[in-house]
Amino acid sequence: MPETQKLTYRSLKQRVLRLLKSADLDLSIEELCRFPARQVINPLFSFLYNSDEQVRWRAVTVFGAVVAKLADRNMESGRIIMRRLMWNLNDESGGIGWGSPEAMGETLARHEGLAKEYAGILLSYARQDGNYLEHEVLQRGLLWGIGRLSQVRPDLIKDAVPYLIPYLKSGDATVRGLTAQVIGLLGSEKARPELEHLTKDEAEIQLYSAHKLLSKQVRELAQEALKRLPS
Numbered sequence: 001m002p003e004t005q006k007l008t009y010r011s012l013k014q015r016v017l018r019l020l021k022s023a024d025l026d027l028s029i030e031e032l033c034r035f036p037a038r039q040v041i042n043p044l045f046s047f048l049y050n051s052d053e054q055v056r057w058r059a060v061t062v063f064g065a066v067v068a069k070l071a072d073r074n075m076e077s078g079r080i081i082m083r084r085l086m087w088n089l090n091d092e093s094g095g096i097g098w099g100s101p102e103a104m105g106e107t108l109a110r111h112e113g114l115a116k117e118y119a120g121i122l123l124s125y126a127r128q129d130g131n132y133l134e135h136e137v138l139q140r141g142l143l144w145g146i147g148r149l150s151q152v153r154p155d156l157i158k159d160a161v162p163y164l165i166p167y168l169k170s171g172d173a174t175v176r177g178l179t180a181q182v183i184g185l186l187g188s189e190k191a192r193p194e195l196e197h198l199t200k201d202e203a204e205i206q207l208y209s210a211h212k213l214l215s216k217q218v219r220e221l222a223q224e225a226l227k228r229l230p231s
Helices: 009-020 025-032 037-047 053-073 075-088 100-110 112-124 136-152 161-169 173-186 189-198 218-228
Strands: 204-209 212-217
Touching (some): 009 037, 037 053, 053 075, 053 100, 053 204, 075 112, 112 136, 161 173, 189 218, 212 218
Antiparallel strands (some): 204 212
8 A cells, every 4th residue: 555644645645646657547546446435536626627638537537436445345435525516616615616526427327335325416516407507618517427427327317407408508518518418418308309409510529538538529429329229
């Protein structure tokens, strides 16, 4: 196990950053999961809103892996981290909550127990009658997180489509594209007209998938979603 007890917070943060920038992220995940989770989680929180997009997204991936392993050992410790993410999205926190919806989605995709408890809360941030997030950048993160969860546990969010359809008309291209992707993963026929409309949307957006940043047009995501719908 890494000797984190001998590292200052600054030194630990620099070590975490080096691992996030490593060419082999899977190997970095293995190493970071050997750190005491309570020590490594604070540096990871700080990297959730890093200005370097690659570092930020890799922090999301590692965060989910670390918290899932922590919850395997101690479920209540996992819940504490989830509540901390929720607090970051609370107006009373005084912050914005950058990276928190993505980290929630990644964690829930990786841990079934936490997913069963918190999937509904993650979805509540998309609901006008729930904990609705008004900031479009936060909506991007939220829809990515919902999409990440839907890749692994679609059964937990299969009833979310009515709340997601309005996002297909968002003024933000990334929100539109990510919503199309999620609805495709859920295979819902309810959004077919809106998806068909988006097949003319040539706006280009950046996506994070399989540890990589990719560029796609919204119309491509809409077309892919339509192919997933029942014929």
